[in-house]
Amino acid sequence: xxxxxxxxxxxxxxxxxxxxxxxxxxxxxxxxxxxxxxxxxxxxxxxxxxxxxxxxxxxxxxxxxxxxxxxxxxxxxxxxxxxxxxxxxxxxxxxxxxxxxxxxxxxxxxxxxxxxxxxxxxxxxxxxxxxxxxxxxxxxxxxxxxxxxxxxxxxxxxxxxxxxxxxxxxxxxxxxxxxxxxxxxxxxxxxxxxxxxxxxxxxxxxxxxxxxxxxxxxxxxxxxxxxxxxxxxxxxxxxxxxxxxxxxxxx
Amino acid sequence: xxxxxxxxxxxxxxxxxxxxxxxxxxxxxxxxxxxxxxxxxxxxxxxxxxxxxxxxxxxxxxxxxxxxxxxxxxxxxxxxxxxxxxxxxxxxxxxxxxxxxxxxxxxxxxxxxxxxxxxxxxxxxxxxxxxxxxxxxxxxxxxxxxxxxxxxxxxxxxxxxxxxxxxxxxxxxxxxxxxxxxxxxxxxxxxxxxxxxxxxxxxxxxx
Ligand SMILES: Nc1ncnc2c1ncn2[C@@H]1O[C@H](COP(=O)(O)OP(=O)(O)OP(=O)(O)O)[C@@H](O)[C@H]1O
Ligand SMILES: [Mg+2]
Numbered sequence: 001x002x003x004x005x006x007x008x009x010x011x012x013x014x015x016x017x018x019x020x021x022x023x024x025x026x027x028x029x030x031x032x033x034x035x036x037x038x039x040x041x042x043x044x045x046x047x048x049x050x051x052x053x054x055x056x057x058x059x060x061x062x063x064x065x066x067x068x069x070x071x072x073x074x075x076x077x078x079x080x081x082x083x084x085x086x087x088x089x090x091x092x093x094x095x096x097x098x099x100x101x102x103x104x105x106x107x108x109x110x111x112x113x114x115x116x117x118x119x120x121x122x123x124x125x126x127x128x129x130x131x132x133x134x135x136x137x138x139x140x141x142x143x144x145x146x147x148x149x150x151x152x153x154x155x156x157x158x159x160x161x162x163x164x165x166x167x168x169x170x171x172x173x174x175x176x177x178x179x180x181x182x183x184x185x186x187x188x189x190x191x192x193x194x195x196x197x198x199x200x201x202x203x204x205x206x207x208x209x210x211x212x213x214x215x216x217x218x219x220x221x222x223x224x225x226x227x228x229x230x231x232x233x234x235x236x237x238x239x240x241x242x243x244x245x246x247x248x249x250x251x
Numbered sequence: 252x253x254x255x256x257x258x259x260x261x262x263x264x265x266x267x268x269x270x271x272x273x274x275x276x277x278x279x280x281x282x283x284x285x286x287x288x289x290x291x292x293x294x295x296x297x298x299x300x301x302x303x304x305x306x307x308x309x310x311x312x313x314x315x316x317x318x319x320x321x322x323x324x325x326x327x328x329x330x331x332x333x334x335x336x337x338x339x340x341x342x343x344x345x346x347x348x349x350x351x352x353x354x355x356x357x358x359x360x361x362x363x364x365x366x367x368x369x370x371x372x373x374x375x376x377x378x379x380x381x382x383x384x385x386x387x388x389x390x391x392x393x394x395x396x397x398x399x400x401x402x403x404x405x406x407x408x409x410x411x412x413x414x415x416x417x418x419x420x421x422x423x424x425x426x427x428x429x430x431x432x433x434x435x436x437x438x439x440x441x442x443x444x445x446x447x448x449x450x451x452x453x454x455x456x457x458x
Contacts (some may be wrong), residue, residue, distance in 0.1 A: 047366050055451040058363070060363065060449060060450040060451040060454070061449045061450075061451035061452070063447065080367065080368065081367065084362070084366065084367045085365065087362065087363055087364065087365045087450075088364065088365020089365070093363045093364075095454075099356065099359075099360045099363075099454065100360075101357055101360060101361075102357075103281070103284040103285050112361070112364055113364040113365055115273065115277075116361075116364055116366050116370075117365065160364070163364075164365075187398035205431070
């Protein structure tokens with residue numbers, strides 16, 4: 001499981017959004033070290049900067065200041081090709097809104113990243129079917145996203161995220177659009193992949209169900225890390241969790 | 252670890268720039284898959300080009316009557332064909348701008364999955380050329396056909412000379428190229444813009 005090798009590190013991460021003459025600091029100096037094989041939840045009230053952090057770690061947006069290191073490589077040093085390579089091979093993304101390509105079938109969605117990785121069509125299809133089986137959708141590979149439930153769509157998205165064997169899976173509120181039961185299933189699927197395949201899972205979430213499976217929880221507030229809790233500590237005062245969330249939501 | 256990645260980089264370049272044939276395949280699939288949407292987009296191009304060709308075909312038939320009515324008719328037709336060109340350009344730009352805009356999210360997603368900007372542009376380039384070509388050929392032929400039939404029914408058989416046929420051929424060829432080129436132009440700029448956005452921004456766009 002979690003080793004003591006860093007897979008993601010951020011140093012003094014700052015992200016500012018400028019709207020007219022107003023400057024909004026969505027991230028205000030975030031230093032975060034994540035170990036290989038960890039399951040990390042990033043929690044905090046709405047607007048605290050979780051998605052902004054997700055975008056910065058995933059190389060989906062440039063930070064205004066500070067650096068992100070993935071496997072000890074400074075992301076700012078990468079050119080467009082290398083960044084595309086990183087997104088293709090090293091990181092798998094999961095979104096609250098699933099973001100499947102609506103006109104493609106489940107299988108085509110899952111094989112798309114293998115196309116970008118230069119895999120042959122046959123190998124891609126084989127890999128796609130294997131992944132769809134792993135997420136429990138082996139039978140529904142020919143369905144379009146619109147013919148699948150939210151939970152099933154998220155399973156397809158998870159399969160797609162794993163297509164090129166990434167070492168990191170980044171998720172932004174993966175259970176945000178799902179009901180309690182489906183959400184729990186998705187969380188356990190992510191945990192299973194984390195345990196069995198050793199992928200590092202980093203998930204921004206509001207979902208307290210995530211606490212049970214996380215190795216560490218990073219609480220952020222107003223663009224800063226408020227505190228980081230280990231699972232051991234969490235289990236001690238799991239009863240206080242609801243209160244904790246309250247406090248962070250209504251400071 | 253870093254040396255490991257740097258070492259891999261050398262191989263990346265060939266891997267990520269997909270062969271043109273693969274891009275062509277995806278583009279064709281993309282048109283086929285959203286067939287009805289493509290048809291609506293194409294009909295914008297089709298109507299514009301059909302209108303333009305119809306007006307220009309009418310000009311291949313010499314006007315009759317007194318000198319002043321002929322001149323007046325020629326002026327009207329010239330003005331009409333300029334209007335037709337404007338309508339056609341606006342129609343195509345509108346159709347293609349929509350077609351790109353409604354796919355910002357798809358573009359952002361593809362970039363998350365490892366697509367290069369140039370690959371996205373390549374996809375839209377192929378799609379626009381295919382769509383533009385098909386719609387323009389159809390539009391030119393249909394526009395030409397109806398106006399010619401109307402004139403034939405009006406008893407202008409005598410005008411069907413070699414000059415007419417040559418003029419028709421030139422007109423259809425020109426209009427097909429024009430339609431394809433306009434479609435390409437109207438697609439490529441929004442596509443480049445969309446492809447260059449950071450994925451986070453492209454994914455945020457709601458329409
Ligand atoms: N593109 C943008 N332009 C301007 N401001 C932005 C943009 N994206 C985010 N923000 C602002 O940055 C702050 C942090 O937003 P972020 O989306 O990271 O919050 P979050 O923690 O993910 O919230 P939620 O739980 O609601 O998803 C918010 O105040 C938000 O309004
Ligand atoms: Mg968010």
